[in-house]
Amino acid sequence: MRSYTGVLVGNLILAAFAGLAGPVFLVVAYVAWAEGAEWFWVAGASGVGAVGTAMIPFAAVRSARQEFPRITRRNRVEDAGPAYGDETTVVWAPRSPGGAPGARLVRADVREASLVRYSPEGGASFTTYGGDHDPAEFKATVGLRLWVHDGEDTGEGSAGRGSGGREVTEEVQVPSLCLSAVTAGRLAVLVDPPDAPTPGRVTVLWPRSLLLAGTRTCRVIDLDGRVTDVTRCARRQLEQMRISRSVGGVVMDGDLIDLRRLDATTAARYAAVARDVIEERAPVSEPGEEARRLAEFLPGEEGAFGSVPRRWSRRGGHLVLARFLSLRGRTTFQDHGPVLDTLLRVRPADGSPAYDVARRLTVPMNYLAVLHHTRDVVLRVGPGGRSQVVDWARTNLLAGVTTAQVIAPDGLGIPLPRRSEALWPLMNLLVAHGVSNPTQVLDLREPRMHAVSDAVLDLVRGAAVKVDGVRL
Structure with a gap:
């Protein structure tokens, strides 16, 4: 498990090599002064050397903060803007093409998806674009x-796949922020009209697909001030999207x-959808x-129970849970993911009130x-609670990116469902006992697991295991 100090020292060494000209100019200035050179030569070399040398720690700290983004007290947000509830998730995704004039906005169900290619050349470094999000x-x-429904889409999920539409197979480029819409299986698409240059062509509207998939939550305040949560109400959201378009x-x-x-006419149309759908x-x-x-x-870290430095x-290091409230795309990327401006709600382990933090991740x-x-x-969470850092290995295991398994002392494998x-509780148990397990397989036959073996089995066998609210 990397530490911020280790990353900072490594970047300081790299910055020192990259900025070696600064100290060299200082040496040259000293030699020139000792030999009685003209004052402007000494001053010029000293100035260049001082600036170059000062940039070394500045560059090291800046790159370390970007590479190892700690969350500290200065990242806390007192006023997050809109009222974000605990179940709110706002994803500000790039815009999609507008489609041909007269194109119909309909729903498409994803029957099958496969990765064709993803091969950027940025490596581990950060790549920034100007003006291209x-x-x-x-x-x-x-x-x-895809199964593309007709314009009178029932919005009733897989029940309507057999009629009222057509199957389309194509390759599309998916923005990273919108990948979950493919996994969820519900997309908002535009279908070009018969008189268009490309009749019947399907264009995926990725930000609207996030709404239809339920990744981005949606609430409507009616004219009386009543708030209605319409997240994953597919028919109603489609009608709202059509009005908005x-x-x-x-x-x-x-x-x-x-x-x-909204203006009175548009508000009335929204209200009619709420009444009729x-x-x-x-x-x-x-x-x-x-x-x-x-x-x-x-790309991304494989899920794991996680390492535990002794x-x-x-010294009191522990784990806490946080929840994304907002993710906003930027123009900077790494090969394994986009750099996003995020807002998280942190739930302290001691039961104290949750608080929000803003961090670029x-x-x-x-x-x-x-x-x-x-x-x-x-x-x-670091000792003393002064800083926190996202543990993506544990996060990905908890999120269901990979599945976990416990191997009992008798060799019996006990698979744990996703999420x-x-x-x-298993992650916290291992941390409390100082036991590292940097994989998704927890093998209780290993000698280092003997101290926690019984407690692990009690948790696995006694816990109410649920996936998406369904008791298994």
């Missing part, structure tokens, strides 16, 4: 087999659409998710692919 280089190309767009403040701020919420993920899962093929554990693509299931992240409720 969605470069093709950092998009995964995905092969999709017809009037040129409706602003969402956080995850809110406030009808009191009555439906049950769509599932978190449409049936057949295994045929759409991309997380196993995308010094960190003995590189979010792995394999985690983004399952964002519709969970927005929780695991934070590793099992037993995972979080």
Whole structure:
């Protein structure tokens, strides 16, 4: 497990080599002064050397903060803007093409998805673009087999796949922030009209697909001030999207659409949808998710129970859970994920009130692919609670990017379902006893596991294991 100090020292050494000219100029200035050179030569060499030398620690600290983004007290946010509830998740994704004039906005169900290619050339470094929020280089190309519903889409999930539409197979480039819409299996698409140059062509609207998938939450405030949560209400959201498209767009403040701020005609159309469309919420993920899962093929850390440095554990280091409230794309990317401006709500382990923090983070693509299931992240808290850092290995295991398994002392393998409720207490148990397990397999036959073997089995066998609210 890396530490901030280790990363800082490494970057300081690299910065010293890169900025070696600064100290060299200082030496040259000293030699020139000792030999009685003209004052302006001495002053010029001294100035260049001083600036170059001062840049070494500055560059090292800056790169260490970017590479190892700690969360400290200065990242706390007192006023986060819109009222973000605990279940709120706002994803500010890049815009999609507008489609041909007269194109119909309909729903498409993803029957199958496969990764075709993803091969940027940035490596571990950060790549920044000017003015382009969605470069093709950092998009995964995905092969999709879609069932595109007609304009009178029932929005009733897989029940309507057999009629009222057509199957389309094509390769598309998916923005990293929108990968979860593919896994969830519900997309908002535009279908070009018959008189268009490309009749019947399908264009995926990725930000709207996040809404339809339920990754981005959505609430509506009606004219009487009543708030209604319409997350995963597929039919109603489709109708709202059509209204918004017809009037040129409706602003969402956080995850809110406030009808009191709209013109009377548009507000009345929204209110009519609320009155006429009555439906049950769509599932978190449409049936057949295994045929759409991309997380196993995308870059990012593999899920694990996590390493536990002894010094960190003995001095009071522990784990806490946080939840993404907001993710906003930027123009900077790494190969394994985009750099995002994030807002997290941290839930302290001691039961004290939760608080919000704002931090710029590189979010792995394999985690983004399952964002519709969970927005929780695991934070590793330093001794004394002065700083925290996202532990992506533990986060990805908890999020269901990979599955876990416990091997009992008698050799019996006990698989844990994705997002099992037993995972979080197991991670904390291992941390409390200072036991590292940097894989997703917890083998109780190993000698180092003897001290926690009985407690692990009690947790696995006694926990109410649920996946997406379903008791198994």
